[in-house]
Amino acid sequence: MQKPFSRRRHRSREEIATILSTFDRSGQSAVAWEKQWRETNPGGLPAKIPGIVRELEREASTIAKLVEEAEHQAKLERQRWEEERREQDLRDAERLRVKNIEASREQLFTIIKAWGVAKRIEGFFEDAERRA
Numbered sequence: 001m002q003k004p005f006s007r008r009r010h011r012s013r014e015e016i017a018t019i020l021s022t023f024d025r026s027g028q029s030a031v032a033w034e035k036q037w038r039e040t041n042p043g044g045l046p047a048k049i050p051g052i053v054r055e056l057e058r059e060a061s062t063i064a065k066l067v068e069e070a071e072h073q074a075k076l077e078r079q080r081w082e083e084e085r086r087e088q089d090l091r092d093a094e095r096l097r098v099k100n101i102e103a104s105r106e107q108l109f110t111i112i113k114a115w116g117v118a119k120r121i122e123g124f125f126e127d128a129e130r131r132a
Contacts, residue, residue, distance in 0.1 A: 031066040035059070 037052050039045040 031063065031070045033059070033063050033066055 035055070037045075037048060039048075
């Protein structure tokens with residue numbers, strides 16, 4: 001396997017940019033760290049590579065802190081979302097409880113009305129029986 005910066009094969013600027021971009025991005029979408037290195041004179045990039053590596057090594061702790069902070073913020077956001085979800089679930093449960101109470105009340109009134117009708121009919125026949 002050929003080493004990424006082997007002198008045996010000339011790499012295009014696009015290939016070099018792609019290789020460097022794999023090193024210079026943190027990989028976390030919530031972390032905004034990016035560094036670009038420009039080739040000032042043609043063929044000068046290989047000489048810059050050791051400096052680029054050193055700079056990336058120096059920035060590793062900064063990137064790690066940024067990633068840690070992003071993870072912490074994501075955790076806080078997740079906790080806020082979960083709390084909001086629990087509160088919404090409680091509100092939904094209360095609405096359902098009130099709705100069920102109202103439905104039960106309506107059902108009870110329907111039963112009472114039906115019972116009243118049945119009692120009036122029963123009274124009618126009892127009265128008719130007494131008069132007969």
